Amino acid sequence: MLDKTFDPKTAEPRLYEAWEQSGAFAPTDDPAAEPFSIVIPPPNVTGSLHIGHALNNTLQDVIIRFERMRGKAALWLPGTDHAGIATQMVVERQLAEAGNMSRRDLGREAFIEKVWEWKAKSGGTIVNQLRRLGASCDWSRERFTLDEGLSAAVRKVFVQLHKEGLIYRDKRLVNWDPHFQTAISDLEVEQREVDGNYWHFAYPLEDGSGEIVVATTRPETMLGDTAVAVHPDDERYKHLIGKCVRLPIVGRPIPIIADDYADPEKGSGAVKITPAHDFNDFMVGKRNNLPAINVMDEFARINDEAPAAYRGLDRFAARKKIVEEFESLGLLRGIEPTRHVVPHGDRSGVPVEPFLTDQWYVNAEVLAKPAIQAVEDGRTVFEPRNWEKTYFEWMRNIQPWCISRQLWWGHRIPAWYGPDGRPFVAETEEEARAAAREHYGRDEPLKQDEDVLDTWFSSGLWPFSTMGWPEKTKDLERFYPTHTLITGFDIIFFWVARMMMQGLHFTGEVPFRRVFINALVRDAEGKKMSKSKGNVMDPLELVDEFGADALRFTLTAMSGQARDIKLSRQRIEGYRNFGTKLWNATRFCQMNGCARAEGFDPANLKVTLNRWIVGEAAKAAQGVTQALDGCGFDEAANALYRFIWNVYCDWYVELAKPILNGDDAAAKAETQATAAWMLDVILRLLHPIMPFVTEELWSQTAGEGAPRDHSGFLMTAPWPDLSEGLADAAAEAEIGLVIAAVSEGRSVRAELNVPPSARPELLVIEASADQRRVLEEAAAVIGQTLRVAGVRSADRAPEGAIPFVVEGATLALPVAEFIDLAAERARLTREIAAHAADMERTAKKLNNPDFVARAPEEVVEENRERLAEAEAAKAKLEAALERLSGVS
Template sequence: MLDKTYRPAEVEPRHYELWEQAGAFAADTVSNRQPYTIMMPPPNVTGSLHMGHALTFTLQDVLIRYRRMTGRDALWQPGTDHAGIATQMVVERQLEARKVTRHDLGREDFIKRVWEWKAESGGTITRQLRRLGASPDWAKERFTMDEGLSAAVRKVFVTLHRQGLIYRAQRLVNWDPKLHTAISDLEVEQREVKGHMWHLKYPVDGMPGVFITVATTRPETMLGDSAVAVHPEDERFAALVGKMVRLPICDRLIPIVADEYSDPAKGTGAVKITPAHDFNDFQVGSRHGLPLINIFDRDARANDAVPEGYRGLDRYDARKKVVAEFEALGLLEKIEPHTHMVPYGDRSGVVIEPWLTDQWFVDAATLAKPAIEAVETGKTRFVPRHWENTYYEWMRNIQPWCISRQIWWGHQVPAWYGPDGKFFVEETEAEAAAAARAHYGRDVDLTRDSDVLDTWFSSALWPFSTLGWPEQTPELARYYPGDVLVTGFDIIFFWVARMMMMGIHFMGDVPFKDIYIHALVRDEKGQKMSKSKGNIIDPLELIDKYGCDALRFTLAALAAQGRDVKLAESRVEGYRNFATKLWNAARFCQMNECRPVAGFDPGSVKETVNRWIVAKTAETADKVGAAIGNYRYDAAALGAYHFVWGGFCDWYLEFAKPIFNGTDEAAKAETRATAAWVLDQILHILHPLMPFITEELWGQLGRRDGMLMLRPWPQLDGLAAAAAENEMDWVVRVISAVRAVRSEMNVPPAAQVDLLVAGLSEVKRGWAVTHADLIRRLARLAGFEPQAGAERLAQASSHGAAQMVVDEATLVMPLGDVIDVDKERSRLAKEIARLEGEIAKVDKKLGNADFLARAPEEVVAEQRERRADWSDSMAKLKEALERLSGA
């Protein structure tokens, strides 16, 4: 017999260990089944499970478990990412605590230390994924610094270089002055800062007393100005285009150029152009052939390119000195308060400097063209579809991709430099030495490039490098391209687009057919989770408290396409109650001797109630399966929920009780077998969403071989039973209508009331007679008259009654002897008035343009949700008031 209480903490680790030991997650490369592949977005090896992980890995696991059950050879390829900067920082902090730097250790010993740390702590995230019930093929787990994946990185780099698609150049990058490395846009955090706008006057050369005023938030960068730009159609400056200005402090002549980048309505209409320290200015400089004057060193201190008095100054000290000198020269027109966005390194916490430096770049524009075409032609589709627009916007405006990083942990650039600075790009040092020998005509000493590659470079190869490429392995032939990638929208450009580019270029095919983009997990108020707000929800704490299945089911139920997930702990608690409901229903079935019957044919049942539940079960299996297949996780979860809680637990088992307690042995046997069969199908249907409780119940409710997770998905064709469904659905509607009115009218639960029915069709009168006992019991009725006359109805209504309409029939419930009708009318009217007042207040706010402009997006959304909830409640109360016919 099942225990009275389901204990997830005991059940979950036991089943996970059994699944893993049995190899239940493994794909079968030599199988003749159709393959199905999901590439796991590799979490950082430094990481631990957060709610974003919980969502994306739950959704992937739902898909992979479902496809396994439908007979596909399912590979969910797992692995972790070496996370260059993040991992290096962790180890450097450990060294710092011992007052040691990586430079004290040297590169080789430092890398050795990182590998040691990875061996000690790198399994945290994968252990936590197991707690989430994730079922990837762990035997195939890869790491982006594995030798096989490293070989793929070297091969791709060398190939692209030989094709002219990787090159070394001096361009602007996001430079982190603390970490001393270029970083990707994803690692740059834009923060709103209250600063100033300085208006600086530049004297026009040869025109005494004439100045052109520029407005800037970074006066220190004027030391590297190459030009002043004005809009070509701005008449204020038309006469000055082509003139030169004498740059104060530096005493250099720089031109005034016409360029559409300058916005006449912004600032003074004239902008200073510093091509070496601003990405937009770099583009202007390229268009006009302006010199690139780099005025900072790697610490963001002024270098030798600036006047002597500024050399060695920190950029902010240089700012103060520039402003003071402009003021002394009478060239500071004004200073205004100005709020603007400033780029910070998300790991270092310092302001990022656009910096001109020699780096390795990928010609992303060339690689992007076939990747754009693949989405345009439908070879790869985005779900939801609107994310295509984001993809196109990024890909059609793509810039050269800086792939070098000035750190030590990562894939070292496979380039070696000769004594004259010429470099040789090869897969191995021996090949580089041979190339150098051929070039110089003798052996020379070579120095390897000290940079490593951007983490996104190696992860761009993930869909094929994990399968053994560049070797032509059976896995590569079978599992590439993948079926779907499940990921968040924030890395469409950084990862998804780059996998598309690399996959098409090296494999000749897209890496995946579908890209399912899920939304963010926010708190219950719709706010983004952050440490500063103190609203972070830890998935592991929720698993400890409510069980893994409850968290997974919550995330799936809330994962509506295109909408952020608003997660409240109460929702997880609610779905824990759903798990309890399922457990109790299984226990009830067990107590009533509902056991699986070998050879049971659900299509042969005779009892109406059994034909009804069999048909509903088949319908649910189809709907849930189709919803999962179409990435409608919310529809799958809610469809299963409503059937299990409502259809099976609340209705079918209640309908079955009189049969279980009756004397018709044939009906009893059939109903027991049907209940057991339906419960088995429920366990199958719920398994992808709630793997642990379903596996536990499967094992406890019958003696059978094998695991539920390896059982086939229910194929329940030919079980529709329209007549039985119509009949029992009508019974459900009648009872539901009565229960709703009882609740609305505050009828005491113990009170027995009458129900008078008029206008029933002949068929439904027959149903009413057949199921009269059920209706009386479940609606808590003292009397039930399926064919009440007009006089009887009028008499009942005259003392206060609630009226309902179900299909073509009118249902009248006399309430005069049960509740104070006048008092109830008054209560309803007061509540309606209160809600009208609340709605009016919200309407006033939402009608205020100033409120809409200033209020945070989540606050406006919350107000709209409240209004919708109040409007729904008010509509129901008005219906209830109308139902009360008066004395």
């Protein structure tokens, strides 16, 4: 007999260890099995499980468990990303805390050893946390982006792209983090709104005929100005185009140029152009052949390109000094406070500088064309399909991809420089030396490039490098291309697009057939979770409190494609109760002798109730299968919830009680076998979403008479394949009538406050002969579930009876003796008025454009929901009052 309750704290670790030790997470070796593979979006090796990970990995586990049960060779390939800047930051911080040391104090090799030591001790945290969530990855294939095999793939890709002219070195602007002294990607830049100023500076015309005023939020960059731009159609400045101004402080003459970038409606209409320190200015400089003068070093200090008085100053100290000097020169024309967006390094927290420097680039435009084509022709599809628009927009406007990083932790760029600075790109130093020897005619000392590759470069190879490419491995042959990628929308460009580009270029195949973009998890009010708001929900704490199954079901049920997830503890608690409901239903079946029968055939049942439930099971199985097949995770979860709670537990179990307690031995035996068979179907259908409780019930309910396939794990049991022929229209109509009668009768009792102890009769006033027969034969179960004294036919409803219609039949409940009809009418009228007043207040808010525009999105949505709830409640009360209108 099952324990009274399921204890996740003890059961979940035990079950997971048994699964993993059995090897059941690995794909079957059956050569006839259809391959189905997914690769995990590799979490940072520094990471710990957050709620976004929990959602993403739950959905991956749902689909892999589903396909495994369908008999496919299901591979979920796990691993972690070396996360260059994040990992280096962790270890550098540890060095500083332990002995006030920096990586430069240690030197490159010793520092890298320290990082590997940290990785060995702490780098697997998130992997073990994924196990707690129930992730059924094939851990025997776990990879790390700095594994030797993956590193070899990275080197080969770099060298090949370089030979093809698609990787090159260039001097361009990058996002520069002065704290880490490295270029960073757009994804690592956080836009923060800060208080600042517009400083209005006058630049005197070189001929002494006047001045032109420019405004800037970054005065320190003016030291590198190489032009002032005005719009070509701006009448105020047409006569100045082609003249020069004398750049204050620096003394350099710079031209006034015409360029559409200058906005006549903004400020003075004239803008300073600093090509080496602004992305827009860089493009203006390219168009107008302007020099680009970098006035900062890698620490964002003023360099030797500036006047001597500024050299070595921090950028913000230089800013202050420049403003003071403009004022002393009489050239400061105003200071205008403003609130503006400033890019910051997401990990360092310092303002990022656009920085002109030599970096390695990929010609992404060339690689993007086949990747665009692959989505256009449907070789890879996005779900929801609207994300294809985002993908196309990014890909069709793609810029050169900066792939070098000034870090020590990562894939070192396979380029060696000769004494004249000539690079020799090769997979090994030996190959580079051979190329240099051929070039110079003798051995020359070579020095390897100090930079490492952008983390996205190696993770862009993930779907095929993890399977052994460039070797032609069995895994690569069998499991590539992968089938489905499940990921967040925020890395469509940074990761998904790069996998598409590199996968097609190096394998000739798309890396995945389908990309499912999961939702964003927000708090219960719809606000984005953040530590600063104090609304972060730790998935591990939620697992401790409610169990992994409850969290998994919540995330799956709320993962609808068109909306974000509003997560609350109450919702998770509700789905934990769902698991408890199933547990209790299983205990009920055990206590009532429900056991699996060898040779049970659901197509040969005699009892109407049993024919009905197997038909409902067939419909549920078909719906869940179709939903999961199409990544309709929420549809599958909600269909299971309705079927298990409402259909099986609330109706079948209740309606079966009179049979199980009755004297008809044949009907009882059939119902016991059907209930047990139904539980097996339910456990299989629910397992992908709630693997722990279903596996426990599966093992705990296996008896001597269990079919052979019940002796193994539920996770490897076959998926229910139920024939549509199990649906029985006659049984469905009969049980549907009983359920409708009880449901509507309960509504009448609830709406009119009929006491639970009251036992009126259920009267059948108008009905067909079949309907009367069904209702009278079900009198015992109706009496028990509706709390009525009996069921009988009557010619008309007596005084004080409340009539209601179900399935075309008119029924009635005589309740006048149990309630005060006048008092009920008064109560209903008051409550209807209260809801009407609430609706009026809420509608007034929502009809106010100012409220809708200014109020936070979650507040507006909350009011819409409140209005809808009030409308529904009012309609229900009005229907109840209408019932009483003809009752005296």
